[in-house]
Amino acid sequence: MESGKVIFSDKSVRRQVAVTVIILLALILLGQLIVARMAEDYKKAMIEHDYAVAGYLSRCGVDNSRIVTAFTHDKTGADTEIGSSLLSSSGYMESMQNSLLPVVESFHQKFALTVLSFSVLFSLAFLAVLYLGEQYRGKQLETAAGQLRLFMDGDTAVRLSDCGEGSLSRLFAATNTMVTSLTAHIDKEKQNRQFLKDTISDISHQLKTPLAALQMYNEIIRDEKTGNEVVESFTDKSRRELERMESLIQNLLKLARLDAGTIELEKTVSSLHGFLEKFIGSFATRAKQEGKSISLQCNDSVMLCFDETWLGEAVGNIIKNALDHTGSGDSIEISCEEAMAVTEIIIRDNGAGIHPEDIYHIFKRFYRSRFSKDKQGVGIGLALSKAIVEKHEGTITVRSELGQGAEFHLIFPKLTNL
Template sequence: MERFQITDVGMQKQLLAVSLFLLAFLLAGQLSSAYMAQEYKTAMAAHDSALAGYLLQSGNAGGGSIAAVFTSEKTQAEQETGAALLSSYGYGADMQTSLLPEVMEFRLRSALIILAYSLIFSLGILFVLHRGCRRRDEELDFAAQTLRRFMDGDSGLRLPDCGEGSLSRLFAEINALATSLTAHIQRERESRRFLKETISDISHQLKTPLSALMMYNEILREEETERETAAAFTEKSRRELERMEHLIQSLLKLAKLDAGTIELNQEVHPLKSFLEGCLESFFQRAEHEGKHLLLSCGDCAKLAFDELWLGEAVGNLIKNALDHTDFGGRIELSCGETAAAVTITVRDDGAGIHPEDLHHIFKRFYRSRFSKDSSGVGIGLSLAKAIAEKHGGVLTVQSELGRGAEFAMLFPRL
């Protein structure tokens, strides 16, 4: 509120300056009226002196001579003669104004006129300034109330800034600040909601493997547990621990991407060798499950990307395809490029995606009721989508139930 106080002080100073200006104007008006009276007195004395000299020198007091006194031109000598004559009787420019009723009346009349005009002008200016100050105070009071309501939580409020002047510019800056604060508050709310949901998801997802591990541990602690049984439960414990590790690592990666703390090391790489490396880590699993991995990519295709993070995204898509493909199925990894974009595609001939799930499969922890995969946690596709978007691309899906699915990452060539 300090800005409003500074504005009030400025208005008071402005009002004081205007008041001093008006006072100076009134004094100047009075001085002007006195000067006008003095000028009139001097001119009248000079005129009368000229008339007296003229009559004295002419020696003619007839009607024609008197008329000539008022109509004919007078010489300098006539004026000096008349002035000397009248001065000997105390009549001159330095005599008291009160001795000349005409001059006194003129001075009073002109002083009253100037005073009246000065008062009217002053009252008008003061009225306008008072109305302006009152209007400014009302606007500032309204702005203060609006800001208090904004700080109390009504973030949609804004100040009127469509006019002109310094106050409108101030309101516009305040509105810009309020918009920035609202966006920041919204981001903070989303961050808190994301953190809350992530903690809830982690807790929920870890309950199953932790419960299994606790059960296996209790069985192993029993004295009568056989060696073969103990070995079987040890293997199950290992798989559950690996599942927990994969879940925690994926969640941490996703949280880093959402928080914007990841700095990609994007360099231009040939796509073919990169995709070959992505497939290599899945050859053993594909052979064990009786599935075929194929690569189709030209030698010249290149893209600027971070090998570690994009490899994570492509690996998640390949893993998803393997999870939903039956024995003898085919998973094809391919790349393509045009003048505007580069595409990486993972295509399979598995069961496909149910139409009910197409709009939800990229949501984290989403598990379809039609899915046969019971080991997944529903985070791989969300992570792949976040990585693609971090690279400036998009991840899309096309599928027909019973005829496989196709996931495509499209990156603009900028």
């Protein structure tokens, strides 16, 4: 009973049911009219047949009074049996074909066509009601889907029309409640991200002044050339730690800006070969000092729409990671490939590789592997690379076997090049 109430609370369903009931009542009425018409036609055909039989008998000399009596008086079962025996011998019986009885055949054809016509009309009307009802609900759902797409595209003010009755309106009302809740969560998340960005930015800026002072003091001590090996050793260590601290602060600021969505990429369509060749040059000195090689394989025709500064940051972090995890004599190969739907940058090395335990965590912020020999990193470079690639609407994946090196794939859809 409750389900029936729910169904009939929908105005469109009630309207559809009402139209269907009207069509059924009209069909019943038409059926009765057809039956009445059939009876009248049958009576007319029967009387005309009796007229013809009476005329034939009269023409054959049968007394007219007996003919009238035969058609107007009641007949007994014996009369029926005698007539059946008489006519059956000539093939006139119930099993004979209708085509041998022109009156019956005409009656059958006429009303068979009439009933078929009304049946077709009823079926078409019923299907039309169903079709129009589904069209109406389909338009409602399509409109709702369009509104939801607008919401997904960022228009949080969008709401579905839920002022009607029925199951769809209740669904739209529930969806509006969910959308309102999501909007509140989105606003809260934006506030949290902005707070995080502002906090990190404030802390970073506060650290820059003492950091710059420490770097200046460290340079002054180094320039003094005291001749004390211990002092000079600690001065070099201080310089490296200060550089690490400055790099960490800069990366934290970049991540905060990416998280807050305040970065607007300045994309241009450029050749990947030229970009990578110029960028790899900045690592040539370090690679040479460490006895490692960096090679590039990329066709000049491979183009990509990207922000050179930010994508350079992403690629640079991966190359730094490769340099940190390779030894003297190892190599780093950078290549780019172009397929039907994507453009791909591949960075592979033949170094130590990534432990299976770490492969699913290396893009997490501040993740440090317990197997890593690199004690200087803080686990933020690859997380920053991932955020930058995703900002370019791309994805980043890694393949590695322990002792066999690592292979990073930066995959960008060509649709972003348009």
